[in-house]
Amino acid sequence: MMKRACARTIGCFILGMAMACATATAQISPEPTYPAADVRADMDTLYRRLQADAFDLYAFTPKADMDRLHRQLRTDITTPLTRAQAEARLELLAAAAHQGHTRVEGVYATWAAYQKAGGLAFPLAVRIKEGRIYIARNLSDRAQLAPGDQILAIDGVPVTTWLTRLRRHISAETPALADSILEYDFPLYLWxxxxxxxxxxxxxxxxxxxxxxxxxxxxxxxxDMASTSQSRPPALDLAQPLRDARVLANGVGYLRPGPFYNEAAKTGADEWDVASFRTFIDGAFRSFKAQGVTRLIIDLRGNPGGDSLFSDVMVSWFATRPYQFFSSFRIRVSADAVAANRNRIARDAVAAGAISQRFADLYATATPGDVIALTLPDSQPNREERFTGKVYALVNRQTYSNAVAVAATIQDYGFGRILGEPTTDMATAFGAMERFTLPATGITVGFPKAHIIRPNGDTRARGVTPDIAIPFPIVETPDDPVLQHAIRIAAADAP
Structure with missing residues (x-):
């Protein structure tokens, strides 16, 4: 249940990360506008509360730089702004902290409504690698464009300039992490x-x-783009099937656990009901054991993460000793953090879970500004049923959140080997995000109340580096050469 409190989940990071740019003009219907004075007041409130709430707002950006940006941004607010424009202006300040959880909530709902109403968008999906942009999928009416073609400029502006411009609106520790998000959302950001x-x-x-x-x-x-995609060669889709467990021809087991939350929540089920996930995972491992699998690839590529309540179900099958997904979990107490936790329990104590009550107990004896340590019992290996073969976790730049924590746990405790490319999401991060609402505009702001350090104690803000690197092509095709490479590694490793 801890990752619900500390991780970037798909809802709170990728699908909710899009921020409106202040120059956006396209809207489905006229938006309410806010007087410049109100937006300036909220800019001041945003900065003041982030200073009080975030575990360390200036960990990556000096205070003098943030102060200067705050002054400039508020000075530039001279006319009324729509909500999207206000969000964008405020996000420029939040994103300057370069922390994924220090952020202003974005305009995904506006973008979805725009698309639903038949709005027009940039018709290419992109792949970003080492500061270059390539076509990943051609959804345009220009059939001569092909996946792998490099985009040099858009509307006369070099792509390097576009990347710099768009990254400013993304809360991310590194440019690589911002670019991995842009790969999902480039048409939106361009819009x-x-x-x-x-x-x-x-x-x-x-x-x-x-x-x-x-x-x-x-x-x-x-x-129109969906129609075009059906007539063009398919690209590799790591989301389908959502979950997969099978034995490959050479006897290597393959497990794609899917997101670490209840996907059925989209149809009204409890997002944190682990029963169906447990049934899938237990059945998969029992099948692997029955078929004599001694080497298992766990595919975490494109995994959005979720909650350790789910991932522990999987890890406990091959863990060789008690473990935790962190070595240190320190929380900065603030009035907003206490209020957010209290409101969560008041809304639904059962859904809030034991971790929220644990926070409440810690807050009861602390005052704002204190830094307190959270401790938890170790997660335990399965006592009666275990998978004793070799484990290989396959990761990529779009392995996020709890999936990164899973990879770090496997690596740091020696439960298996990591294959693939480095994750762009952090293994040690400022997290455990809470939210507050700005009074004048009603815009929601997220802040990280905690510093969560990976199991091996490495405090650097960096992703998980694979034990064995696998080269990734510019465009990944349905034959999945990366997985084929991983299979060869596992097959050649003696049981």
Whole structure:
């Protein structure tokens, strides 16, 4: 249950990370506007409360730089702003802290409504690697564009400039993490940066070509792009199937656990009901044992994370000793953190869980500004049933949240080996996010109340580095060469 309190889950990080750019002009219907004075007041409130609430607001950005940006941003607010514009202006300050959980809530609902109403968007999905942008999927009406072609400029602006501009609106510890988020949301960020546009002039360098082409792309609706995607060669989809367990031809077991929460919550079920996940995981491991599997690949690529209530069900099958997903979990007490926890318990004490009550007990003897340590009992290996074969966790740049914690736990306790590419999400991070609402605009702000250090005690803000690196192609195809490489590694490793 701890990761519910400390991790970036899919709802709170990836699908909820899009921030509106202040220059956005396209809206489904007229938005309410806020007087400049109200937005300036909320800018001041935002900064003051983040200073009081965040565990260490200046861990990565000096206070002098944040102070200067705060002054500049509030000075620039001279006219009324829509909600999206106000969110964007406020997010520029929050994102400058370079902490994933120090952030202003974004405009995903506005984007979804825009698309549902037939709004036009940039018709290319992208892959970002080492500061370069490539076409991942061509959803345009220009069939000559192919996955792997490099995008050099959009509307006369080099992609390096676009990346710098858009990263400013993303709360992320590193540019690599911001870019991994942009791979999900590039059309949205481009939309909020430029407003609704009928077309984009793109300079593209086809793979293998020496001379770039200039192509005018007609902006397209979501329906049109979905129709096009069905007529083009498919790309690798790590979300399908959601969960998978099978034995491969060479006897290597393969497990894709899927997100560490109850996916059925989309249809009204309890998001934290672990019963169906436990049934799947227990059945998978029993099947592996019955079929004599001695080497198992656990695929965490593209995994959004979730809650250790779920992931411990899996890890306990192969853990060789008691474990915890952190070596240190320190919390900075603040009035907003105490209030958020109290309100969560008041709304639904059962859903809030034991961890919220544990926070409440700690807060009862602390005062704002105190730093307190959270301790928890160790998670335990299965007593009667265990998988004793070798374990390999496959990760990538879009392994997030609790999935990163799982990989770090496997690596730090020696439960298995990590394969793939480094995660962009952090193994040691400022987390345990809480929220408060700004009084004038009603905009929601998230802040990290805790510093959570990975099991091996490494305090550096960095992802999980694989024990064995696997090269990733620019565009990943359905034959999944990365997985095939991982299978060869596992198959060659003697049981």
């Amino acid at each position: 909020v940066a430029t407003g609704a546009r009928p077309a984009f002039k793109v300079i593209v360098k086809p793979a293998g070509a020496s001379v770039p082409d200039t192509v005018t792309l007609t902006a397209r609706t979501k329906v």
